[in-house]
Amino acid sequence: MNPNPNLTPANHPKVSFGKVGVLLVNLGTPDGTDYWSMRRYLAEFLSDRRVIEWSRLYWYPILYGIVLNKRPQKVGKAYEEIWNKDRNESYLRTYTRSQGELMAERLKDLPNVVVDWAMRYGKPSIAERIDALKEKGCERIVLFPLYPQYAASTTATVNDKAFEHLMKLRWQPAVRTVPPYHDDPAYIEALANSVRQTYARLDWEPEMLVASFHGIPQSYFKAGDPYYCHCQKTGRLLKEALGLNDKNFMVTFQSRFGPEEWLQPYTDKTMEKLAEQGIKRVAVMNPGFVSDCLETLEEIAGEAGEIFQHHGGEKFVHIPCLNDSEDGMNVLEKVVRRELQGWA
Ligand SMILES: C=CC1=C(C)c2cc3[nH]c(cc4nc(cc5[nH]c(cc1n2)c(C)c5CCC(=O)O)C(CCC(=O)O)=C4C)c(C)c3C=C
Ligand SMILES: [Fe+2]
Numbered sequence: 509m510n511p512n513p514n515l516t517p518a519n520h521p522k523v524s525f526g527k528v529g530v531l532l533v534n535l536g537t538p539d540g541t542d543y544w545s546m547r548r549y550l551a552e553f554l555s556d557r558r559v560i561e562w563s564r565l566y567w568y569p570i571l572y573g574i575v576l577n578k579r580p581q582k583v584g585k586a587y588e589e590i591w592n593k594d595r596n597e598s599y600l601r602t603y604t605r606s607q608g609e610l611m612a613e614r615l616k617d618l619p620n621v622v623v624d625w626a627m628r629y630g631k632p633s634i635a636e637r638i639d640a641l642k643e644k645g646c647e648r649i650v651l652f653p654l655y656p657q658y659a660a661s662t663t664a665t666v667n668d669k670a671f672e673h674l675m676k677l678r679w680q681p682a683v684r685t686v687p688p689y690h691d692d693p694a695y696i697e698a699l700a701n702s703v704r705q706t707y708a709r710l711d712w713e714p715e716m717l718v719a720s721f722h723g724i725p726q727s728y729f730k731a732g733d734p735y736y737c738h739c740q741k742t743g744r745l746l747k748e749a750l751g752l753n754d755k756n757f758m759v760t761f762q763s764r765f766g767p768e769e770w771l772q773p774y775t776d777k778t779m780e781k782l783a784e785q786g787i788k789r790v791a792v793m794n795p796g797f798v799s800d801c802l803e804t805l806e807e808i809a810g811e812a813g814e815i816f817q818h819h820g821g822e823k824f825v826h827i828p829c830l831n832d833s834e835d836g837m838n839v840l841e842k843v844v845r846r847e848l849q850g851w852a
């Protein structure tokens with residue numbers, strides 16, 4: 509029986525269908541470097557329970573009473589140093605957009621695939637882009653959190669946010685979430701190539717290569733987060749691919765926040781230590797970041813280099829992230845094509 513006799517094939521509302529969406533999602537970024545843009549962004553980021561796991565009763569007074577009064581100014585200044593002035597946005601957004609556009613080009617042989625990109629915090633939001641994909645007829649979506657190593661505070665929160673939006677939809681698309689690819693040979697080879705390419709441009713030879721990953725509190729690791737192990741595996745495979753050993757390669761962790769102990773060794777302390785041990789020439793890379801951003805351009809290319817030189821180091825080079833390079837896109841494309849199997 510037709511539940512609505514007025515609904516005939518001729519006047520059925522237009523429905524788009526038959527497409528598969530690929531949604532690339534990175535962390536996010538403020539809209540500007542001014543106090544209010546920074547505050548809005550940090551408030552959203554630091555209210556996320558996957559990022560700060562402390563009781564809200566304890567955390568919110570600190571967040572709203574201290575952190576959101578002081579940090580927006582301080583971090584806004586840091587963002588200003590690395591802002592993409594041509595597009596008036598951060599490089600994280602510039603590279604993520606470019607990765608989306610290049611991915612669409614690369615998947616042209618799959619005419620039913622639509623590629624889009626979003627940010628976990630700030631704009632464009634995951635909800636907005638899921639709606640846009642649905643509008644274009646995507647009944648299936650490959651949701652790709654752009655993190656090679658899994659962490660609850662990055663990968664899981666992207667997935668949570670997407671499913672939170674799906675909870676509101678009458679007609680949900682089918683969703684596949686992309687697993688971590690920390691040990692994918694294409695990823696390791698692309699990282700190794702990026703090291704070789706940077707070294708080829710230098711007129712000096714680094715004595716030590718430091719692979720610096722974003723840290724997480726040790727308590728998250730003890731609670732079962734595999735992030736530390738994923739970082740260590742990426743590090744080991746990269747060390748082997750480059751023919752290095754424990755005397756000229758190491759894994760460190762950066763960007764600690766708050767009073768807790770984070771994963772160690774810390775990158776900034778390591779810079780001091782290496783210089784004090786008499787190491788004069790160091791290269792640092794950030795294998796866990798798919799795109800250069802505040803944490804790589806300011807904290808590593810800027811600050812870590814200064815710390816090293818301040819303590820007696822002589823030569824320092826930051827190896828760029830894979831960004832939207834040919835090699836970087838090869839990695840993302842390989843992962844996406846694998847996850848599209850049976851769908852596209
Ligand atoms: C407890 C706080 C934080 C955890 C845990 C955390 C994990 C984590 N973050 C990234 C990647 C990025 N973080 C970035 C910025 C950033 N991270 C935190 C805090 C935690 N991150 C803060 C407060 C900030 C903002 C800047 C600041 O106030 O210091 C960025 C850069 C974004 C940009 O626009 O450039 C990235 C990328 C990972 C991979 C990770 C856990 C594995
Ligand atoms: Fe972070």
Ligand SMILES: [Fe+2]
Pocket residue numbers: 763802803807
């Ligand atoms: Fe930082």
